[in-house]
Amino acid sequence: MQNITEVINIFYMQTLCSGREGRRCALFRFLFQQAQRKRMFGQSHSGGSDSASSPSGGRAISSSVAANTAYIQQLLGSPTDLLIREFGAGPRKHRLVLVSIDGLADKTVLNDDVLGVIQSGDWLQQTSLPDAGEAVLDALHHEVLAINGIERIATMDEAVLNILSGNSALFVEGATQALALSSQGWKSRGVEEPQTEALIRGPREGFTEDMRVNTALLRRRLRDPNLRMDSIQIGRRSKKDVVIAYIQGIVHPGLVKEVKRRIGTIDVDDPEGSGFIEQWIMDSFLSPFPQILNTERPDKTTAALTQGKVAIIVDGTPFTLVLPITIGSLVQSPEDYYTDWIISTLMRILRFIAAFLATFLPALYIALVEYHQGMIPSKLAFSIAGSREGVPFPAVIEASLMEVTLEVLREAGVRLPRPIGQTIGIVGGLVIGEAAVAAGIVSPIMVIVVSITAISSFALPSYAFATSLRIIRFGVMMAAAAFGLYGIVLAYIMINIHIVNLKSFGIPFSTPFAPFFRGDWKDLVVRAPVTLLTRRPQMMQTTDEVRMDTHEGK
Incomplete structure (x- = not known):
């Protein structure tokens, strides 16, 4: 029919x-x-064990191992890396099939802990073992196999997902269930020093692309039984593993609920790394400022978890997402807590000054040279006028040309191999700067201004924040070219209005400046001594506010 x-x-x-x-x-x-x-896919016809559906949905596992292997081959297109090992076990020759993917599954585990144990075990000599496939499956599950990760599955969807995740599926003739065996063993990069967050004093370990290695690094540093790592899968086709880490009893429950809700709205084929998730769940995609912090450092992540924040670990990327954050989080470094509080405070003040210079220094030069020459000291004004003699462009064009050239050199240095990239960045900047001054296109003072601006942006620990300031810098330069210092003041006011209205998962981005939290100022611009940091940030609204027991009043 x-x-x-x-x-x-x-x-x-x-x-x-x-x-x-x-x-x-x-x-x-x-x-x-x-x-x-x-x-x-067996969803529109019924009848027969091969096409039946399980109560939980999806195609049910057939009692025929041949039908199961044929379905997997048809679904995957009979790939060359699909390993199907069919063998008989015991004097009754129970028919078993082991299915895995070459390169994802560890062959040593399969050969020694699965095939070797099944075919050489004493359990095969038991004459009381019935012929039923379910009894053989129960014996393999509870008495024979010594693998830690073993699970019974009832649908072919679960079997295929386990196979594509690096596990193995063991089918038994006559059984309508199968065993999913933990056998992941692909090659991965070892734990190395973070490339984007180098420190003088601090641990040298960084996250890798293997999610289990990353979760182990967190648990090794944070041996708290309340540390929760909720695992979910996103992506219709990629089925990418994502772990949401937080400390129960510290984090605000509403924050965890909101993070899970936003991640649950991701419905795409493949969310490409943590950057895609960051863009999807952020509060405002129109803001140039990063609203979620990405880091390669386990120590930075564990410190954020103890403050009541949430970390998102994505399989396949060494960058972990930390949220929520404020503008103060973008100028803080883990090294601030490994050195004396006086040195750390000075370093933070320098970073705030560097952020201001990276944003406003070229605009201030344009405004003073073009509109407010009287505000410049006489000797300096004569020096600037002498250096600009013969320059055919106004200050705004001169600054724009140098800034664009610097950005092109910076981008070229990032894309090229590391030894060549560093050479291109340094030599290219020197050669182009000297040639531009010799040709009379730009003035020497402009080269100095642009160099100080670039060095200031490199002093910021957050690359995303430094990039945001680079974008804003061009807007401030245009405002200075149009209205002078008044334009810079207007641009500064607009930036502050935007920061005050920006939020990161319900936390105002300008906290604790506005709204004002007096207790959080101990770890903002000034890093107070560790003995005074007794409470967690008030802005996080943690359920446990006490960070350090000082035995006061005892």
């Missing part, structure tokens, strides 16, 4: 498509293809 229906459908589609009804033809072809796809 099914074949007759298919013949009628094909005849009708060919007859209909031979005319001029293009839209109706396309619609019918789409519906016909959908019906074929459903029939292929």
Whole structure:
């Protein structure tokens, strides 16, 4: 009956498509293809054990191992890296099939802990073992296999997902369930020093692309039984593993709930790394400022967790997301807590000054040279006028040319191999700067201004924050060229209005400046001695506010 229906459908589609009804033809072809796809995956026909559906949804595992392996081969397209090992076990020759992916599964585990144990175990000599496949499956699960990660599965969807995740699926003839065996063993990069967050004093370990290595690094530093790592999968096709880490009893429950809700809205084929998730769940995609902190450092992540924040670990990327953050978080470094509080405070003050110079220094030069020459000291004004003699461009064009050239050199240095990139950045800047001054295109004072601006942006620990200031810098330069110092003041006011209105998962980005939290100023611009940092940040609204027991009043 099914074949007759298919013949009628094909005849009708060919007859209909031979005319001029293009839209109706396309619609019918789409519906016909959908019906074929459903029939292929066993969702539109019934009858027979091979096509039955499980109560939980999806195609149920067949009692025939041949049907199961044929389905997997058909679904995956019979790839060359699909390993199917069929063997018989025991004097009764129980038929078993082990399915895995070459390169994802550890062959040593499969050969020694699965195949070797099954085929050489004493359990095979038990004459009381019945012929039923379910009994053999129970014996393998509870008595034979000594693998830590072992789970019973009932659908082919679960089996295929485990196989594609690096695990293995063991099918037994006559059993309507299978065993998913933990056998992940792909090659991964070892733990190395973070490349984007170098420190003079501090641990040299950084996250890797292996999520389990990353979670182990966190647990090794934070041996708290309340540390929770909730695992979810996102991506319709990639099925990428994501772990949401937080400390229960410290973090605000509403924050965890909101993070899970936003991640649950991701419905794409493949969320490409943590950067995609960061852009998806941030509060405002129109803001140039980063609203989620990304880091390669486990120590920085654990410190954020103890403050009541949430970390998102994504499989396949060494960057962990930390949220929520404020503008003060972007100028703080883990090294601040490894050195004396006086030195740390001076370093933070320098970073705030560097952030201001990286944003406003070229604009101040443009405004003073073009509009407010009287505000410059006489000797300095004569020196600037002498250096600009013969320069054919106004200050705004001069600054724009140098800034764009610097950004191109910076981008070229990042894309090239590291030894060549460093050489291009240094030599290219010197050569182009000297050539531009010799040619009379720019003045020497402009080269100094641009160099100080670039060095100031490099002093910031957050690369994303430094990039944001680079973007804002050009807008401030245009405002200075149009209105002078008044334009800079207006731009500064607009930036502050934007920062005050910006939020990161419900926390105002300008906290603790506004709204004002007096207790949080101990760890903002000034890093107070560690003996005074007795409470967690008030802005996080943690359930446990006490960070350090000082035994006051005892």
